[in-house]
Amino acid sequence: MQKHKQERNQQRRRLLKGLVSSAGMASSFLAHANASSLQRSSAPTAAANPNIQAIAMERVRLLPSVYLDALRSNQAYLLRLQADRMLHNYYRFAGLSSKGKPYGGWEADTIAGEALGHYLSALSLMYAQTGVSEMRHRANYIVNELERVQEAHGDGYVGGFLRKRKSGEIVDGKEIFAEIMAGDIRSAGFDLNGCWVPFYNWHKVLAGLFDAQRYCKNQKALKIAEKLANYIAKVFDSLNETQLQQVLNCEHGGINESFAELYVRTNNSKWLTLAERLYHSKTLEPLVQGRDNLASLHANTQIPKVIGLARLAEITGKARYQKAGLQFWNSVVEHHSYVIGGHGDREYFDAPDTQHQHISEQTCEACGTYNMLKLTRHLYSWKADPRYFDFYERGHLNHILTHQNPKTGMFTYMTPLMSGVAREFSNEEDSFWCCVLSGLESHAKHGDSIxxxxxxxxxxxxxxxxxxxxxxxxxxxxxxxxxxxxxxxxxxxxxxxxxxxxxxxxxxAWATExxxxxxxxxxxxxxxxxxxxxxxxxxxxxxxxxxFPMALRLENAGGKPAKDDDQIVAVLRGPMVLGADLGAADKPYSAPSPALVGHQLLSQFKRLPEHKLRYQTLGIGKPTDMQFMPFFQMAERRAAVYFPRFTESQWQVAAEKYQQEEEEKQEIARRSVDIMYLGEMQAERDHQLESDISYPVSYRGRNGRDARTGGFFAFDMKVKPGTLSLQASYWGEERNRRFSILVDEQEIARVELDAADPGVFVDKTYAIPPHLTAGKNKIRIRFQPETGFTAGPVFGCRLILNADQ
Missing domain, CATH: 2.60.40 (Immunoglobulin-like)
Structure with a gap:
């Protein structure tokens, strides 16, 4: 799932790609006789070992630290939340009186009801971690209310999600399942017959029930889960294999894990049979074959499936399931992760080892790391290889702690690694994004794997x-x-x-002595x-x-020890990523993205003794020197994590062009009113996309959308006062494309694409007559092909104020 997004830093990327690498040296360390290498060389292999177990959280109590601060902030937020508001739709569709108005944000969309499952898990985890009885009391209350809901339905059903009919009417999501069982299956990836990821939603509800059983000793929760599972099983039992794969093409979380876990808890073999049947071949089979086929896939859609497969590996001992889990973990950690342990740009995997090309404002969805840490725990239980916890510590410290503002208890969706971009945090009433909900769990269990x-x-x-x-x-x-x-x-x-x-x-692995x-x-x-x-x-x-003596060191964009030819580097101390402080988050940032210039860069960092952990650069920061501090502690600061690295001679050559590129980037960002990432499911949902004979496409790592003859695609974009233009991106070698662009049904441009700009993506700008935007909050953009031709593909649109404003 995906929020509104901004443009990648394409111009900077082109500049850096052409530069000769600097001779800047990585950190040098004294080698201890028994030291490990900076990077462990052997890839772990699976051999399920029931003797390797995490000690239960009930046996662990946190002592004062940043982790306890995060847990306490989250605990306070859990107590401010109201279960009755999350239960609103559950009551409503069961014919029961609701006890509170629903929350806003995603809880007001067709994914409504997901929050309850996460909240139930978070309460149960927090009870195990702290022993606070109010957490168990609330968890038990939710279980009792779900029992009432289930009894009112009479068929095992429990659900709070909604369905948007073709007419636009919003109704109970339950009605989609009769259609699906009849073979009427419609999905573009996140939606299923007008409902937003219903099986993903159920995966979270079932996980919450399992956690209530495990940590709160609530056996009623398991009975509810099994009755709901019987209802879900009837849906899947009605489908042939082709139809099942159609359903599984819609994001379904770890519903396979749900049934595997139910088998373990009930010893009913039918749940294991179903868990193994819920095998999404398109994604999982390449992993079984040992291939990294992740590029252009929505990242967090895949991880829960693999967690489910890992659970099945533990239950069945099947080597192919183990192989898939290991292949996926090694691919993501070694070839798709950033220095903070997160992965993905705009929620999607890109080509392996191209992180340096995707340092954007939309890196590192928090849910992805939340799930990667879960997967890591499974694989470590197969073989106690410390390499797993090298990754776990990196992601837990540098991404999960970054995910929360401990002052407010609110959460980010993305963790932007693009220089100067402020983190955007949720609010208490009207967010409830998936990353808010996984955050409720992540910050309830910091003692989980010590x-x-x-x-x-x-x-x-x-x-x-x-x-x-x-x-x-x-x-x-x-x-x-x-x-x-x-x-x-x-x-x-x-x-x-x-x-x-x-x-x-x-x-x-970083500890050389x-x-x-x-x-x-x-x-x-x-x-x-x-x-x-x-x-x-x-x-x-x-x-x-x-x-552990902790010297500063440099790593590349993928979190590996920096080599002399790595043009992009990050600064770390021990397990901790450091960020350059670029100012308060509530103040605008217009300076160029900073760079590091010189030789022996790390020798020009001075630790400031008056701060707990802060460094000052001495003459190597461009355009100015910088102070560095732990990145995870910069919730209310603008930060830079990655830095282009230059020698003095390179900088003299590049400075003027670099400055110009940065100014152009800042200027286009300043003028931007709204951005639409076509071909990306969440962005299309957010902008109310409608289409016919239109398809998402992916090319050279960029997503887009086209419309074939007789079709169209249309979407909303926000406007504000002023004279506006529409900027659309195309691949420069498209041929024989003819289409119109309309704003609120009025044509503003006729476009013909005929391979005028080979080898590059190009941006074309179209003026919008002022009367079409005057007095409006939004407009409707429509791309419509001429008969016999195709519109696009269009690789994103941006609404911008004209330059003179």
Missing amino acids: YWSQGNTLLINLYIPSRLHWREQGLNLKLTGAYPFEEEIQIEIENCRQEVREIALRIP FSIELNGKVINTKNEDGYCRIKRSWKQHDRIRLK
Whole structure:
């Protein structure tokens, strides 16, 4: 799912592509005798291992840290939310009296009802993490109300989503299932017969019920889930394989995981049979074959399917499911992720290893990382390879914490990596985007993966201040320290029986040196495949002191150690991505995107002692020097994460052109009123797109839409006072295309495309007569081909104020 978007920085990309790489050097480190490499070389392989388990959150309590701050902010928001408002449509369509008006935003759209499942999960997770009884009380209340709703329907159905009929009337979403069972299946990817992702919605409701059962010990939740599953199963049972694949082409979340999990909880084999049948061949089969076929796919649509396949691998032991999970994780982490651990530009995967070409204002959807961390936990439970937690720590610290403003408890949708772009946060009443809802869960479980067990070994994978009460093994310990701001971590054994004989400490891949003390004495331990293992008969008050010296280093756009020919670099310290502070988010930013110029760049960073963690560049920042701080803490600041890197001679040659390109970029952004990304499902939904004989297309990494003879496509765009023009993007080699562009049914242009600009995308601008926009808040744009011709493809439209305004 996708929000309104802005234009990529194409001009800057063209400039940088032509530059010779600088000779700037990456950070140099002293090598410790037992140090790991900056990047672990071996790819993990699957071998399901039931002995590797995360220690339950009920056994972990967070201590003061940025993670506890985030959890408390989220806890306060959970308590401000009202379950009755999320239940509004559930009551309404069951014929019951509602107890509160519905929330706005997505909860007022046809995806309504999704929030309830996430909220139920978040309450259950927060109860497990904190023990706060109000969380369990609210979760149990929701379960009881869903039971009332289900009984009122009488057929197992539970749902809050809506359906928009062809007439435009909004009705109960339940009516689409009779059509689907009759073989009438219509979907463009997110919509299914006029309803927005209903199976995705149900996946979240079922997940909430499972979490209520697991963490709140509510057995009624499982009964509701099974009755709902019987209703859903009837829909799928009515479909042949071709029809099933049609339905699965619509985003369906991890509905396969839902049925796999139901099988585990009920031991009813029919749920396993159905879980395996819900196999989206178009996406999953290339993964089974070991291929990275992700380019141009909507990223977060795919991850839950793969999580479901990973769950099935654990249940069935089938190697093909394991292979798909590993192939997907390795592709995303190694070839599609940014330095903060997130992935995707405008929610879509691009070609592998092209992150440097997609540093935009719409990078890194939060839901994607939320789900990638889930997948990572599955794969780690197959093999305790620390490489998984190198990624987990990166995404958890640099993206998930960035996802929330801890002052307000509100969430971002995207985390923009384009320099100077402010983060956009939700509001309490009228957002409820998918990333708000996954945020409710993410920030309820920061203790989820700190501690793991493997036989009699305790594995510590994250250094988040916390207390562990591992009752099953008779171990209590306390982990403290100011990591990741500071280099030292302390672990104190508060109580221990003899079952735990070994504590394994993860040594991050970036840590080229480290030291360990036990009870005040330095001990010589080897880094054995990413862990230092200490075996002894543990006693009360035993103390471990672990220290990771943290030098600054440079990484490339994909989060790998920077090479001399990497033109785009980011600055990190330990596990933490640093961002340049470009000013307050509520102030406009018009300066050029910053660059780093010179040799030995890292030697020209000075740590400022008066701040907890802040650095100042000394003469290498262009257009001016900058101060750097942890990126995740810049919720209310404009930031730069990626920097083009130049030598002095390169900069002298490029500066004038670079300045011009940046000014043009800022100017077009200033004049932009609205942007439409054609061919991208959420943008088309947001702009009320209607079409006939019209198809989304993808070419050279850009999405668009065309209309064939006899068809059209039309959409709304916001306007504001002033003289406006429409800018449309085309591939410069299109031939024999003829079409009209209309505004509110009045033609403003006749267009003919005939390969006038080979090899590039081009922007064409069309003036809009002022009377067509005067006094309006929006206009309707329509592309209509001449008979016998095609309109477009059009790779996006932008409404702009004319330059003299």
